[in-house]
Amino acid sequence: xxxxxxxxxxxxxxxxxATVDRVLNGRRGVSEAMSQRVHSTIxxxxxxxxxxxASLATSRRxxxxxxxxxxxxxxxxxxxxxxxxxxxxxxxxxxxxxxxxTYPAFQATALACILESIDAQQTDGVAVVAVDxxxxxxxxxxxxxxxxxxxxxxxDIASAGATPGRLHCIAIDNVAAxxxxxxxxxxxxxxxxGRVAAIAGNLTLRDHSERHLGFSQVIGQEHRxxxxxxxxxxxxxxxxxxxxxxxxxxxxxxxIGLYSIGAGNRGIxxxxxxxGRQHDIVVVGHELTPHTRAALLRGAFDAVLHQSVADxxxxxxxxxxAAADGDTGHVPAPIRIDIFMRDNV
Amino acid sequence: xxxxxxxxxxxxxxxxxATVDRVLNGRRGVSEAMSQRVHSTIxxxxxxxxxxxASLATSRRxxxxxxxxxxxxxxxxxxxxxxxxxxxxxxxxxxxxxxxxTYPAFQATALACILESIDAQQTDGVAVVAVDxxxxxxxxxxxxxxxxxxxxxxxDIASAGATPGRLHCIAIDNVAAxxxxxxxxxxxxxxxxGRVAAIAGNLTLRDHSERHLGFSQVIGQEHRxxxxxxxxxxxxxxxxxxxxxxxxxxxxxxxIGLYSIGAGNRGIxxxxxxxGRQHDIVVVGHELTPHTRAALLRGAFDAVLHQSVADxxxxxxxxxxAAADGDTGHVPAPIRIDIFMRDNV
DNA sequence: CTGAAAGCGCTAACAA
DNA sequence: TTGTTAGCGCTTTCAG
Numbered sequence: 243x244x245x246x247x248x249x250x251x252x253x254x255x256x257x258x259x260a261t262v263d264r265v266l267n268g269r270r271g272v273s274e275a276m277s278q279r280v281h282s283t284i285x286x287x288x289x290x291x292x293x294x295x296a297s298l299a300t301s302r303r304x305x306x307x308x309x310x311x312x313x314x315x316x317x318x319x320x321x322x323x324x325x326x327x328x329x330x331x332x333x334x335x336x337x338x339x340x341x342x343x344t345y346p347a348f349q350a351t352a353l354a355c356i357l358e359s360i361d362a363q364q365t366d367g368v369a370v371v372a373v374d375x376x377x378x379x380x381x382x383x384x385x386x387x388x389x390x391x392x393x394x395x396x397x398d399i400a401s402a403g404a405t406p407g408r409l410h411c412i413a414i415d416n417v418a419a420x421x422x423x424x425x426x427x428x429x430x431x432x433x434x435x436g437r438v439a440a441i442a443g444n445l446t447l448r449d450h451s452e453r454h455l456g457f458s459q460v461i462g463q464e465h466r467x468x469x470x471x472x473x474x475x476x477x478x479x480x481x482x483x484x485x486x487x488x489x490x491x492x493x494x495x496x497x498i499g500l501y502s503i504g505a506g507n508r509g510i511x512x513x514x515x516x517x518g519r520q521h522d523i524v525v526v527g528h529e530l531t532p533h534t535r536a537a538l539l540r541g542a543f544d545a546v547l548h549q550s551v552a553d554x555x556x557x558x559x560x561x562x563x564a565a566a567d568g569d570t571g572h573v574p575a576p577i578r579i580d581i582f583m584r585d586n587v
Numbered sequence: 588x589x590x591x592x593x594x595x596x597x598x599x600x601x602x603x604x605a606t607v608d609r610v611l612n613g614r615r616g617v618s619e620a621m622s623q624r625v626h627s628t629i630x631x632x633x634x635x636x637x638x639x640x641a642s643l644a645t646s647r648r649x650x651x652x653x654x655x656x657x658x659x660x661x662x663x664x665x666x667x668x669x670x671x672x673x674x675x676x677x678x679x680x681x682x683x684x685x686x687x688x689t690y691p692a693f694q695a696t697a698l699a700c701i702l703e704s705i706d707a708q709q710t711d712g713v714a715v716v717a718v719d720x721x722x723x724x725x726x727x728x729x730x731x732x733x734x735x736x737x738x739x740x741x742x743d744i745a746s747a748g749a750t751p752g753r754l755h756c757i758a759i760d761n762v763a764a765x766x767x768x769x770x771x772x773x774x775x776x777x778x779x780x781g782r783v784a785a786i787a788g789n790l791t792l793r794d795h796s797e798r799h800l801g802f803s804q805v806i807g808q809e810h811r812x813x814x815x816x817x818x819x820x821x822x823x824x825x826x827x828x829x830x831x832x833x834x835x836x837x838x839x840x841x842x843i844g845l846y847s848i849g850a851g852n853r854g855i856x857x858x859x860x861x862x863g864r865q866h867d868i869v870v871v872g873h874e875l876t877p878h879t880r881a882a883l884l885r886g887a888f889d890a891v892l893h894q895s896v897a898d899x900x901x902x903x904x905x906x907x908x909a910a911a912d913g914d915t916g917h918v919p920a921p922i923r924i925d926i927f928m929r930d931n932v
Numbered sequence: 933c934t935g936a937a938a939g940c941g942c943t944a945a946c947a948a
Numbered sequence: 949t950t951g952t953t954a955g956c957g958c959t960t961t962c963a964g
Contacts, residue, residue: 245940245941247940247941247942248941248942257951258950258951258952259951259952259953260943260944260950261949261950263942263943263944264949264950267943271950272950273949273950276949290679290680291941292643292680292682292940292941293680294639294640294643294681294682294941294942295643295940295942295943296942296943297639297942297956298637298639298643298940298941298942298956298957299941299942299943299944299955299956300942300943300956301590301943301955301957303590334635335635335637336638337639415931418930418931419931421930422928422930422931424930425930426928429775429889430774430775430777432775432777432778433777433778433779434778456930578925578931579931580925580926581925581926581928581931583767583770583771583926584770585763585766585767585769585801585805586760586764586923586924592956592958593957593958593959594957602934603934603935603936604935604936604958604959605934605936606935607958608958608959608960609933609934611958612959616933616934617933617934618934621933621934636958637956637958639956639957639958640940640957640958641957641958641959642940642958643940643942643957643958643959644939644957644958644959644960645940645958645959646939646940646941646959933964934963934964935962935964936961936962936964937960937961937962937963938959938960938961939958939959939960939961940957940959940960942955942956943954943955944953944954945952945954946951946952946953947950947951947952947953948949948950948952
């Protein structure tokens with residue numbers, strides 16, 4: 243019960259190894275007749291290419307750059323950062339090297355500068371947590387023109403016109419996430435009326451604005467007893483979000499729902515718990531971190547919407563590898579919106 | 588910028604390839620001094636073993652058997668079945684072969700017979716959706732004694748005594764899942780009182796009984812306005828579960844919560860929608876299938892708890908491979924409890 | 933206990 | 949257009 247190899251195929255088809263290889267990899271330089279013959283013996287023998295041998299023979303290496311905002315106090319970005327480094331260790335054995343570069347959060351110019359400085363010779367692909375700005379978009383198109391595969395991660399850029407600016411966007415469906423938050427806050431407040439608020443980091447980020455869109459759709463259309471306040475921006479900063487929450491609590495005695503669209507959850511949790519009103523307000527946030535997890539367990543948060551950092555890195559690397567190997571037609575797996583509540587954290 | 592290979596390590600350490608290989612794979616027959624020397628040069632040079640070459644050189648193949656209940660009308664089991672076959676195609680290229688065997692659902696004896704008939708020579712590992720019964724347990728221990736790696740999938744067996752009966756259990760935390768269901772039904776019924784019911788397939792299955800345990804804990808301890816009815820068993824059968832639901836609806840005008848612990852969701856959905864009371868009752872079920880998904884979108888179901896079939900197969904295969912390669916110390920990744928609601932399906 | 937040499941199955945120069 | 953031939957980096961006999 244031996245394995246069927248290219249040798250067997252070559253012998254059976256009466257051709258050489260090289261011909262089999264050409265057919266197998268769809269390379270040109272094979273006559274139609276030969277190609278047919280090889281193909282038919284391939285599936286007559288039930289041959290399947292050995293992935294390990296193939297990878298060994300092509301001594302190809304890949305270098306991918308991950309460009310992320312500086313984590314600062316942002317646990318999610320911190321986790322993303324760490325996960326890239328962790329994956330890098332594992333991927334070494336598979337001939338893939340990951341590098342990380344960071345830019346100050348929200349700073350389109352800084353991000354663009356980094357993108358513009360990337361050496362296309364040294365880099366096969368780039369995954370970027372994008373800031374949606376013209377210069378960033380231009381830099382990404384430039385990179386693609388120089389043969390670097392580009393995907394956005396977590397937050398996308400606008401795709402105006404014909405050229406998409408990036409190959410894929412690896413992220414959750416943020417409008418849907420906002421809708422989930424809206425439904426949760428609406429339904430957990432069933433038979434109750436009052437105001438609800440949403441706090442974003444920065445509404446120029448596409449992920450934040452998309453979440454807000456979905457949220458306001460659901461609250462506005464399906465939960466009429468709830469009144470949505472105008473969105474606030476806390477720049478993903480703990481003290482800033484805490485101040486916003488304190489102001490909301492002071493101003494609105496009837497606040498019964500709060501959606502934390504971005505980061506800065508530590509500030510939100512602190513301000514809520516200081517007020518003692520955390521159990522009267524349904525709170526939904528994003529990204530499971532030690533802080534949001536603890537808040538869920540204490541009942542300060544009611545749900546946390548999450549995107550698996552591990553999945554995102556895996557899918558991103560896979561997409562970059564496919565692109566670098568010229569495998570068009572690769573469709574990256576969608577990233578699930580995970581809902582965490584007290585009992586499944 | 589060449590890759591560092593075993594040759595480099597051997598040369599630098601002044602030993603032969605074979606010696607490097609021995610220390611690399613922790614094989615015996617190397618003096619302590621040699622071992623030290625090789626180890627130090629390995630991390631001096633920052634050598635990492637090339638996964639592809641290693642796999643190619645060891646022409647090892649693995650055959651794993653998946654033993655599942657017959658899907659019949661059970662969409663989840665059907666998906667599991669299909670996923671094993673799909674993964675089998677992909678894994679062929681990685682020298683892993685997956686086989687599927689089925690037994691009539693719930694039938695411990697039939698399952699035991701299959702397990703007892705497995706050829707330990709032909710099989711490196713077994714993943715089984717278990718029925719918890721003494722003879723099944725004995726058969727699994729027997730298999731392990733004959734050198735076959737055994738893991739349970741989705742539903743576990745009791746682990747009495749010292750010998751665990753299986754190496755790992757790849758499944759969600761079913762008690763936690765039941766708790767999530769309880770919290771959802773309790774909280775979505777806030778400020779309301781009434782009865783809630785749970786319908787299992789068969790409470791002798793550990794996954795079903797664990798879910799029921801978690802559910803009754805939360806309802807009993809945290810949602811006092813809700814009264815939990817005794818559990819019903821529908822044998823994962825559509826018509827049977829439909830009949831149960833109809834009886835519940837007739838008997839209890841104040842039914843406001845329903846937890847579908849097992850399968851047979853099609854029957855539950857049909858009976859609910861026939862009654863027209865589906866929007867007055869908070870319904871939580873398990874496993875996202877075309878039917879439960881549609882029910883979520885229509886509002887007949889309020890939430891679906893899900894275990895990713897793809898993840899489970901992947902983790903199971905990885906665990907079996909590790910076991911077959913003698914890699915004790917491998918810890919399989921936990922399976923997440925996914926919560927799906929209308930907007931994130 | 934250590935070393936030399938022959939593959940694993942596929943790919944890619946280089947010839948023909 | 950087709951064939952020949954030498955590896956890719958590691959493992960594994962089989963001698964020493």
